[in-house]
Amino acid sequence: MRWYALVLLLVGCVESAQVLGPDDAGIVPPESDAQIDAQVPRDDGRMPMPGVSDVSAGGAHSCAIVGGALSCWGDGTEGALGTGPSGDRLVPARVGTASDWRAIEAGQGMTCGLRDGAVWCWGTNELGQLGLGDREPRRSPAEVTLPGAATLVRASREFVCAILEGGELLCWGANIEGQLARADAYPGADGLTPQRIASELRFRDVCTGQGHGCAIATDGSLWCWGRNTEGQLGLGPDVPRQLREPMRVGTDVDWASLACGMSHTCGLRQDGTLWCWGDDFSGQIGITRGSRFDVPTRVGEDAGWSEIATYVFHTCGVKDDGTLWCWGRGIEGQLGLGDIDDRNRPTRVDDRTDWARVSVGWFHTCAQRTDGSVWCTGENGDGRLGVGDPDRRDVFTEVQGIGVE
Numbered sequence: 001m002r003w004y005a006l007v008l009l010l011v012g013c014v015e016s017a018q019v020l021g022p023d024d025a026g027i028v029p030p031e032s033d034a035q036i037d038a039q040v041p042r043d044d045g046r047m048p049m050p051g052v053s054d055v056s057a058g059g060a061h062s063c064a065i066v067g068g069a070l071s072c073w074g075d076g077t078e079g080a081l082g083t084g085p086s087g088d089r090l091v092p093a094r095v096g097t098a099s100d101w102r103a104i105e106a107g108q109g110m111t112c113g114l115r116d117g118a119v120w121c122w123g124t125n126e127l128g129q130l131g132l133g134d135r136e137p138r139r140s141p142a143e144v145t146l147p148g149a150a151t152l153v154r155a156s157r158e159f160v161c162a163i164l165e166g167g168e169l170l171c172w173g174a175n176i177e178g179q180l181a182r183a184d185a186y187p188g189a190d191g192l193t194p195q196r197i198a199s200e201l202r203f204r205d206v207c208t209g210q211g212h213g214c215a216i217a218t219d220g221s222l223w224c225w226g227r228n229t230e231g232q233l234g235l236g237p238d239v240p241r242q243l244r245e246p247m248r249v250g251t252d253v254d255w256a257s258l259a260c261g262m263s264h265t266c267g268l269r270q271d272g273t274l275w276c277w278g279d280d281f282s283g284q285i286g287i288t289r290g291s292r293f294d295v296p297t298r299v300g301e302d303a304g305w306s307e308i309a310t311y312v313f314h315t316c317g318v319k320d321d322g323t324l325w326c327w328g329r330g331i332e333g334q335l336g337l338g339d340i341d342d343r344n345r346p347t348r349v350d351d352r353t354d355w356a357r358v359s360v361g362w363f364h365t366c367a368q369r370t371d372g373s374v375w376c377t378g379e380n381g382d383g384r385l386g387v388g389d390p391d392r393r394d395v396f397t398e399v400q401g402i403g404v405e
Contacts, residue, residue, distance in 0.1 A: 052372040052402065057311075057361030058106025059157060060382050063113075064092070064366075064374050066403030068099040070113060073399075074384030078109040079139035080123035086139075090383035090390065092402045096141065108157030108362065113141065117149030119162050128192035129160055129173030135192070146170065146194055156208040156260070162194070167202025167218055170194040177211035177227040178244035198223065198246045209260030210312070214267075215246070220253035222267065222296075230263040231294035232278035239294075249296065259360075261310040267296065272303040274317065274346075282313045283344035284328035300346060309360040316360050316367070317346065322353035324367055332363040333394030334378030340394060349396070367396060374399045 055064040061074030061081060071092035072081040082095040103114040110123025110130065120141040121130040128135055131144040148164040159173030159180070171180050172191045181197045197215075201223070206215040212226030212233060223246040224233040233239065234249045254270045264278030264285055275296040276285040283289040286299045307318040314328030314335060326335040327343040336349045349355075358367040364378030364385060375396035376385040383390060386399040 052368060052374060053102070054104050055357060055359055055366050055368050055374050056104045056106040056111075057359040057364055057366040057376070057384070058111065058155075059108030059362045060379075060384050061106055061111070062359075062361065062364070062366050062376060062384050062386060062399075063095075063104045063106045063111060064399070064402045065101045065104055068101055069403045070095040070098070070101040070104060071402045071404070072106070072111065073386040075109075075382040078124040079137050080106070080109050080111050082111060082122045082139070082141050084139050088382045090386070091388050092386050092399065092404065094404065098141075103153065105153050105155045105160075106359075106361070107155030107160070110155065110157070112144075112153045112155045112160055114150060114153055117151075117165070119144040119146060119150050119153050121155075121160065124157075127158055127174040128190045129155070129158060131160060131172040131192070131194050133192050144172075144194065152206065154206050154208045156210055158210065159191075159208055159213075161197070161206045161208050161213060161215075163203050163206060167204065168199075169197040169201070169203045169206060169215055171197050171208075171213065174211075178242050179208075179211060179213060179226045181213065181225040181244065181246050183245040201246070205255075205257050207258040207260035207265070209265065210262035212260065212265070214249075214258050214260060214265055216255045216258060216267075220255050220270070222249040222252070222255045222258075223247065224249055224265070230279035231292050232261075232263050232265050234265060234277040234294070234296050237294045257308065259308045259310045259315075261315070262312040264310070266299075266308050266310055266315060268305050268308055272305050272320065274299040274302075274305045274308060276315075282329040283342050284310060284313055284315045286315065286327045286344065286346050289342075289344045302346075307358060309358045309365075311360045312362055314360060314365070316349075316358045316365055318355050318358050318367075322355050322370070324349040324352070324355040324358060326365065330394075332379035333392055334361075334363050334365050336365060336377035336394070336396045338395050365396075366399070374402060 063072040073089045073092045083093045105112045112121040122138040125137045150162045152163045161171040172194045202218045203215045214224040225246045256268045258267045266276040277293045304320045316326040325346040354370040356370045366376040377393045377396045
C-alpha cells in the first residue's frame with residue numbers, strides 16, 4: 001500500500017510516504033519526475049519503460065501507471081484489477097483506455113485511483129469502501145462523487161480516505177472501529193458515501209490501516225483515530241482501545257509523511273528520521289520484536305529516510321542515497337533479501353543506489369528504480385508480481401509490459 005504524499009499535479013498509500021516540505025499553501029508538493037530518466041539505456045542495453053509515475057502493491061494485486069495509462073495484475077477474483085469479468089492476471093493488464101491516470105492506490109480486494117481531480121474506485125464493496133452509495137462490487141472503475149477535486153487517495157480493505165485541494169479530509173467505508181472518525185455516527189454504521197472528517201482542520205497527508213487512520217495537518221501536527229488495541233494510534237498507554245474522533249498525537253509539528261499497517265503505524269519527520277509505533281509482533285516496526293510501542297519511537301539512529309511503506313507483516317523504506325531497506329516477516333520472500341527469513345531491523349536489500357519508490361502489499365513488495373522500471377518480490381500464487389508465472393520470488397524481479405494494450 002501507500003507511500004508518499006501526493007499532489008494531483010504529478011503523481012501517492014500502505015501506504016507509502018516521502019519527506020517533502022509543505023509549500024506556501026501547506027500542501028506537500030510532488031517529487032519531480034526528473035529523477036526518473038527513461039532516455040538513458042540500462043546496463044543490460046534495454047531502454048527502460050517511459051513515464052512510470054506510480055506503483056502500488058495491494059493485498060494480492062499490484063498496479064502501476066505508465067504515461068497516464070493504468071495497468072494492474074494479480075488476484076482479480078473480487079474485481080480489484082478493474083479489467084472486467086476476469087480472473088487472475090500473471091502479467092500487467094491495461095485498465096480501460098484512459099490515459100490521464102495520475103495516482104493509483106491498491107487496497108485489499110479493491111483499488112482506487114486519481115484522474116483529473118476525480119477519485120475512481122473498483123473491486124469488493126461489502127462495506128461501502130468504494131464510496132458509491134451501495135454495497136455492490138464493481139469490476140471496472142466507477143467515479144466517486146466528491147464535493148471538490150482530490151489531490152490524494154489512500155485505501156485499505158475496509159475504508160478509503162481522500163484529501164481535497166483545500167485540505168478537507170473525507171473517508172468512507174467501514175466504521176466498526178471508528179474508521180470514519182465521526183463521534184456522531186452510530187457505532188458500526190458504514191459510510192457508503194464520503195464523510196467529512198474533522199471539519200475544523202486541514203490536512204496534507206493521510207494513511208489508512210486495518211481499522212485505524214492517521215493524518216498530518218497542514219501545520220505538521222499528527223492526528224490519529226480508530227482501533228487502538230495495539231497502540232497503533234501512538235497516544236500512550238492510557239487511551240481507550242477505540243477512538244471515534246481524531247486525537248492529536250504529541251505536540252510536534254514536523255511530521256512529513258505516514259504509512260499505516262494492520263496494528264502499527266510509521267511516519268517520517270522533516271529531518272528524515274523514521275518513527276514507528278504499535279505492535280512489533282513480526283519485527284515490522286524494526287525496534288524490538290514482540291514488543292509494543294504506545295507512542296512514536298525512533299527506529300535506529302539513521303536519518304536520510306525519504307520514503308516509508310508498510311502493510312501487515314513487513315515494512316520497507318528508501319533513503320536519500322537511493323538505497324532500499326526492508327524488515328519484518330519474510331516467509332514469502334517479500335523482503336527481497338534472497339531468503340525467507342525474518343528481519344527484526346531495517347536491512348539493506350542490495351547494493352543498488354537507484355531505488356526511487358517502494359510499496360508494500362500483504363506478502364509482496366514492489367519498488368521503482370530511477371530508470372523507470374518496476375520490480376516486485378514475494379508471494380506470487382495469483383500473479384501479483386506480474387512476472388508471467390505463479391512462482392514465488394525472494395529477490396526483486398522486473399515487471400515487463402506495463403502500459404501495453
